[in-house]
Amino acid sequence: MGKPETSWRVVLVRPRNPLNIGAAGRAIANFGLKELVVVSPFEPTWREAKSAVGAEALMKSARSVESLEDAIGDATLVVGTTTGRRRMLDRDLISVTELPAWLKRRRSHRAAALLFGSEKTGLSNQDLSFCHAVVRIPTVPNCPSMNLGQAVAVCCYELARASKGAAPQAGLRTHRSNQATMQSLTHLFDRAVRLLDQSGYFHPKSRDAQVLKLRRFFLDRGLTNNDARILGGALAQLEWRLKNK
C-alpha cells in the first residue's frame, strides 16, 4: 500500500490573460487533476476564461476567490513556482524535475496547492510566504520566463508523473513482430544473391567480398518476420519479372 493520493489544486494568483486561464484549465484536465482556483481575476477576464474550450467541465467547476488564503483553504502543503533564480530564504528551491522525488520523501498530504503568479510579476514575497517549497522549471538563462499556460502544463505533467510513480503504463507497448529466424534470413539472402547474379550486379573478381558485405548488411538490419515477408515478396516478384520479361 502506498501513501494516500494527494489531491492537487492549481491556484493562479491575479492572472491577466483569459487565454492563459483557459490553457491552465485544459492542462489541469489533461493530466487528471481536478481543481483550479483563481485569486482575484479581473472580472471580464474571468468571464471569458470560464467559457474557454477544451476543458469545459474543469472550467465550469473552477472557482474565483478574493484572497490567497481562501484559495489555499484546506491544503496542508503549498508549493510556489518561480521562473527566476532569486534566493528563497528558508525555502526549498526545487527543480520541477526533482518534484516527484521530493514529494516522495515527505509525508503525504490529502490536499496540496500549487501556486502560479501573474504573467508580469510572478508570485509576490507575500504569496511566497505561504509556501513550503518553491519549484522552478529548468529554463535557460537567456529566455527563462515561460508562458503561464505552458508552465502550468509542465508542472501538471510532473505532478501526474509523481502520482503515478514510475509504474508501467498499460497500452504503451510496442507492437512489433518477432525477430526473423536465421533460416529465413539465409533464405532471403540467397534469393537476393541469386537475383543480383541474374542482373549482373557482381564483378566476377570481387564477387566473394561483395557477397560477404551483403550478408553482413542483411544480418545487421535486425529484420523481423514481418520485414522478411515483405522483402521476400518483393525479391520474388523481381526475380519473376526478370525471367518473364
Added chain:
Amino acid sequence: MGKPETSWRVVLVRPRNPLNIGAAGRAIANFGLKELVVVSPFEPTWREAKSAVGAEALMKSARSVESLEDAIGDATLVVGTTTGRRRMLDRDLISVTELPAWLKRRRSHRAAALLFGSEKTGLSNQDLSFCHAVVRIPTVPNCPSMNLGQAVAVCCYELARASKGAAPQAGLRTHRSNQATMQSLTHLFDRAVRLLDQSGYFHPKSRDAQVLKLRRFFLDRGLTNNDARILGGALAQLEWRLKNK
C-alpha cells in the same frame, strides 16, 4: 567523452493558430532548443506568428517550408507525436516520460526532428510514415487532447532533461559509417518503388498502403551512408537489367 549532442528541430505540420506557433517558439527558446520549422502554414497565420512576443530571436529564425521532407532535411532521427492511442504497427510508441531513456539506448544523431500535427487532426499516416518512433504525452483518457503550444512545452522540457542526462556510453559504439541522411534514404526509397512498379509488385488497390509499409521498413533499418551506397548500386543494376534484358 559523451555522445555528441543531438540538435533537435521542432516541426509543426500545417498548424492553424498563430498563437500556437508563437507559443511553440517560446517553449523552444525556454528550453534552449534552437530551431522551429513550420510546414505549409496558412500565410496570414505565419505572418502573425512571426511577430509573436516572448521568443523574438527564435521566431525570427523560424522557417516555413512547403513539405515535410524539406522540414526533416538532414535530420537522421524523426520522432512523431500523438495524443491518441491508435495502434502504431511496427513503430515504437513511447511515453514522453520514457523519451530520455529511449534516446540514451540508441546511438546518437547529430540532427533530429520532433513533429507535431495540426491542432485538429494531428499527424497523418503519411506524416507518421517518416517517423522512427512516436511519442505520447500521458494525458488522461477523458481529456487526452492537449493544446499544441502546451504539448510542445512538455516535449521540449523532456528533451532538455534528456540532453542534460546524456551519459557517456563508452564501448557501445561500433565503427559504423555515418547515418544516411533522410534525403539519400528518400532517393533510395523512390528508386525501390520505381523498380517494384516496373516489376508489377504492387496491387493497384493496396499500392498506397504497401508503399507506406515499405517506407517504414526503409526508415527502421538505420541505414548508414555505406549501406545506402550498396543498396543503391544493387537497385540501379536491377533497374538497368529490367530495361535491357
